[in-house]
Amino acid sequence: MKEQLAKIKEEALAALQAAASAAALDELRVKYLGKKGELTAVLKMMGKLSPEERPVMGQLANDVRAALEQALEERGTALEAAALEQRLKDEALDVTIPGEAVTLGRQHPMNIALDELLDIFIGMGFTVMDGPEIELAVYNFDRLNAEEGHPSRDWSDTFYFDEDSRVMLRSQTSPMQIRAMDTMPLPIRIVAPGRVYRKDEVDATHSPMFNQVEGMVIDKGVTMADLKGALNAVAEKLFGHGTKTRFRPHHFPFTEPSCEMDVQCHKCGGRGCPTCKGEGWIELLGAGVVHPKVLEMAGIDSEVYTGWAFGLGLERLALRRFKIDDLRLIFENDVRFLEQF
Ligand code: DAH
Numbered sequence: 001m002k003e004q005l006a007k008i009k010e011e012a013l014a015a016l017q018a019a020a021s022a023a024a025l026d027e028l029r030v031k032y033l034g035k036k037g038e039l040t041a042v043l044k045m046m047g048k049l050s051p052e053e054r055p056v057m058g059q060l061a062n063d064v065r066a067a068l069e070q071a072l073e074e075r076g077t078a079l080e081a082a083a084l085e086q087r088l089k090d091e092a093l094d095v096t097i098p099g100e101a102v103t104l105g106r107q108h109p110m111n112i113a114l115d116e117l118l119d120i121f122i123g124m125g126f127t128v129m130d131g132p133e134i135e136l137a138v139y140n141f142d143r144l145n146a147e148e149g150h151p152s153r154d155w156s157d158t159f160y161f162d163e164d165s166r167v168m169l170r171s172q173t174s175p176m177q178i179r180a181m182d183t184m185p186l187p188i189r190i191v192a193p194g195r196v197y198r199k200d201e202v203d204a205t206h207s208p209m210f211n212q213v214e215g216m217v218i219d220k221g222v223t224m225a226d227l228k229g230a231l232n233a234v235a236e237k238l239f240g241h242g243t244k245t246r247f248r249p250h251h252f253p254f255t256e257p258s259c260e261m262d263v264q265c266h267k268c269g270g271r272g273c274p275t276c277k278g279e280g281w282i283e284l285l286g287a288g289v290v291h292p293k294v295l296e297m298a299g300i301d302s303e304v305y306t307g308w309a310f311g312l313g314l315e316r317l318a319l320r321r322f323k324i325d326d327l328r329l330i331f332e333n334d335v336r337f338l339e340q341f
Helices: 002-018 022-033 038-048 053-090 109-123 175-183 224-239 292-297 314-322 328-332
Strands: 134-136 167-169 188-197 209-220 245-252 255-264 281-290 305-313
Touching (some): 002 038, 022 038, 038 053, 109 188, 109 209, 175 188, 175 209, 175 292, 209 314, 224 245, 224 255, 224 281, 224 305, 224 314, 245 281, 255 305, 281 292, 281 314, 292 305, 305 314, 314 328
Antiparallel strands (some): 188 209, 209 305, 281 305
């Protein structure tokens, strides 16, 4: 039995030293030390020994077990270290190789202008609202008091999806006024930026797709004076302290009275130059006092509540803000142009 133990020890130690992986090592542990392992098999024969031999052999077997366990652990540690070494080698990174240059994007000038504008309105307590570009004519026209036959409903101006002109690409952000009245509790203060679509040919001042920002206030006792006060404050924030504005009468179906607001030309200070086409003024937006019919169609009592609204062209605002002279530059996304902002 003594020889048997010695043989097991010698064989096992050699095998352990040669084991090349954690899996191989585990197999050897089972083979020698496991329940059906070789060492266990020898130990099971202890019963057959004489009482004098038993403790001696027991001691010897324990020594062999301890030696194997120690070798197993040492080999395991060594294999782990070797594996780590190999991984470090495989995954080595040469930090001296020059990196690839990453070109950083930046904000589009139109979004810079939009953020500035929204900041101003948010500061005045307005909520920013988003809505669909595919719109129902009910919202884009009917409930904005532009009845059947109104020139803006013409097929030559508007992109319709269906024969009977009920579904369309919205031609203005004004339908957001109706959506706000339908969904929000009074009083309402909203701004709603977004894309709009019209059948226009592309040139220096036109595009079939452009962006508008709609705004609307509905509350008790709101008047045209509030409209002028608020929009003047916005113009001063956007274009600088002391910016002069003027309000010209105009017509929109959904406001009464209606107006257009101009700002004094920033280039010439009102004397007249190519930027303002000699006018001294630049048109900024359309606005007005919300028509009582529009309020009533939304179920709002026009005897109690009044409101004002505006709509402005965002690209035009960005052109003015950054002194850009061609609308197409805004859409082309030429990196050499965008890099300047
Ligand atoms: N929706 C108008 C347009 O596209 C602009 C406008 C005018 C919006 C007056 C308004 C408003 O909210 O009150 O030309």
